Structure formats: structure tokens, C-alpha cells
Amino acid sequence: MAELMKTIGIWLSAYFTLSIFSFLYKDNPFYKLAEQIFVGLSAAYWLVYTIYNILIPNLFNKLFTDFAHNWILLIPMALGIMMLMRMFPKLEWLSHYPMAIMVGTTAAIAMLLAFQSDFLSQIAATMVNPFKYSSPVDIVGTILLIIGTICGIYFFYFSKKQEGFYKIPSKVGIWFLMVSFGASFGYTVMARISLLIGRLDFLLRDWLHIIR
């Protein structure tokens, strides 16, 4: 039985893979069906997952088994219900309060941590003595890091008209930004090809058994 289910799973997977790929030729009913099924399944999966893996163990189980120690969970429960009021136009205003709490707390927590990791530590990481390294590659790399950081930031400094001498660091900054965009594009190509490799490997190995 397990083997049969596995085979059906592989065939379904192959069918949906080919249906999605068929869009590369042109839009067609196979693609549309696969897309709609994917959207529907994802929504249903998330709903069931949220109920069984988040709400039941973290809220309902705790409230029903040990209410005395967990009554405080009634507050997030109420906030959650208020959030759902968005579905009713007349009561929609109620959802603003949990939304405000969420935005406020998330911003506060993230700001504190981001200030340390994305601001202070990043600045400290740029304050390096390039000549402490022995390898010429590291020395040149660190000098480029310092120049790139300063010129890149200067490019976004708009309080002084960038002309004459002040144009030079800005131009250098653009070059560094262009290199970084190129690197990002290269990584993106690599990622997309990796996904194609994964799908073709599945089709050729698990479905068609052309490779072993």
C-alpha cells in the first residue's frame, strides 16, 4: 500500500511539474489548473497547520488543562479574535488595536537588535586596519571594503550637490553598487538553475528512472 501511494505521489508530482513548465511555451489550461490547485492547497494547509500546531498546543490545550496558570493567554486570544473582526466592515475598527500592538512591539524588538547587529557591529566591522593581515589579497580586500563602504554611503548623501571634486566618491560608489548588483544577479541565476536541476533530477531519476 505504501509503495502504491509513493508511486501515485511521484506521478502526481511529475504531472504538476510538467503542467507548470508548460507555461514556458504559453499559458494553457494545464498550467491554470496546477496553479489554482497549488493556491487552494496552500491556503488549506496553512489553515489546518495553524489550528493543529499553533492554536491547539499553545492556546487551547493550556487553557483547558491548566487555566489557573495560563489565564493570561486570554489576552492574546482576545486580541486574535479582534484581529479577525477585519472581516466585518462594521467591527473592522476593533482590529486596529491588535494591529497597533503588533506593529509597536515588533518595531521595538527589531529596532533594538537591528541597531546592534546592522548598525554598530557593521560600522565596527569596517574599522579595520588593512595592514594587520599578512596576505596581499586580504590587504587589498580590506582596503576595497573601506573605500566601497565610504563611497557607497556617500552616493546616498544628498545634502551637498555632487559636482566637481564631490562627484568622484559618488562615481566610485556607483561602481561598487554596480558590482554588487552584478554579484546578486549571478547568485540569482545560480539559484534558479539549482531549482531547475532539482526538478529535472526528480523527473529523470524518480519518475522516468533514466538515471540511478
Added chain:
Amino acid sequence: MSEDINLTKTLRERRIIFLLLVLAVAIPIIFPFSLKTHSTPLTEKAFNLIESTPAGSPVIISFDYDPSTVTELQPMAIAIIEHAWRKNHRIIAMAMWPQGSQMADMAFSEVQKKFGEEKVYGVDYVNLGYKPGGMVIIQTMGRNLKTVFPKDTAMNDYDSIPLLKNIKTIKDIKYVVSLSAGDPGLRDWIMTANGKFGIPVAGGTTAVSAPGFLPYVNDQNQLSGLLGGLKAAAEYELLLGYEGTASRGMNPQSIAHLLILALIVAGNIRVWRNRKKEKMAKEVNNG
């Protein structure tokens, strides 16, 4: 009329490119050949972190991805689990993505085939499952791990799991590896586990998100190594001395990249020639 012809031509050209790409990937998969991969400092740094951690250390591997990125991240997971087990580290698996917990089970069972009964669930590794909340969860783990994960995925109580006996908070963990496909994921671990608690963090990400994490691999050791995409997974397999799915993926990857480079060059030559033609036509018109 001429616009219609151009559109049809563009569509035809696109289809040819798609077909060429499929062939460039499929042929090396069917007929493999051995292109060499070399390890890079970013991968070596992550490798050295695990290599230098003493045997018996409790470590966290966070599975922050789902099946959509399994091609890139699962080979990393398998290689990192294998490395950690070779060094006799005790692995605590958790997930900040709902399906990450299943990804962890799949990776453990794959590596288990090599180690047999040597590695025991609850003693050498444990799967604590999924928890929503991102950086808030990691902060809470800094106060008390048990409150975040009272049970593992097999519904065993935290206190009954031998591996977790002496682990009270995340500060008892020697390093964290986050295999991350987005948010929540590696960034939360850098900000919280490293930024707040000073725990070494290494990461594995999809190639798309790798450039965003490169600045964290710095003198401040915010990130102790970064594996970016399938190539880095292949590098890790190379450092461990075996050829896995990532290494096998390097042949089609290289051929596809060569094809894309050729297409970029051809496209640019064509644009340059068209511009030259237009320029000449203008000059003729202007007499």
C-alpha cells in the same frame, strides 16, 4: 504588423532559450562528467567552526525552510549533520518554518543510513519541531528553552530527553547553524543568538539571499561562515570527502552558466550591431 512579427520572433527566441537551458541541465545529469569544485573561505569558515567545536557539545541546527528550496538547502543539512555527528556533537533540531521539522526528519534519516544505530534519538539528536515567532522565540530561548519547547515532535517531555538534561537556555549551546530560505531565519539568529547572546552562528541560505548575508561575515564574526546555494553545499561535501547530490548538481550548473554567459554575450553583440545599424541609417538620412 511589424510589432506582431517582432513579438512572435521574441516568443520563438524565448522558447528556444528555454529548450536550450533544459538540454544544458538535462544532458549533464544523464551523462555526468567530473568537473572539479574548490572550497571557498566562506564555506571553510563554517566548516572550521564545526571542526573546532569539542566532542559532546550541544548544538542547534535550525531548519528554516520548506520543500520549495529543498534542492539547495537539503544537501547542506545532510552535510552539516554528518559533520556534526562525525565530531560527536549532540544536535538539537528546531524549525522556524512549519515544514522545517519534516525537512529535519528527512535529513536525519538520510544521514542515519551512514551511521546506523550508532546515533540514538534523544541522546545524539532530537527534533523539537516548529515554533512561530522568529526573533522573539530566540530571545525567549535565552531565558528558558523548556518554555519554548515543552515537548519534542514525538511528544516526549523536555525533562525526559537525555540530550536536554543540562541545557537550560540557548547560552548552553556551542553554535547555531541556520539553514534559511527567508524570513524568519538566519537574520533573526544573527541579530539575537549572536548579537544578544554571543553564540557563534553559521548559515546556509539559498543563492538568491546569499549576497544579503555577506556583510555579516566580517571581523566582528557576526556570522561564522556562510553557505550560499548549491555550489556551497557541493564545497561542503568536498571538505567532508564525499560526493552527494550537491556535487552531482555542479555539472549541469556549470554547463547552464556557460550557456547563459554565451547568451548574454550574443545578446549584447546583437544590441551593439542594431545600434550601429540605426546610427548609420540616421547618418544616411541626414545626408
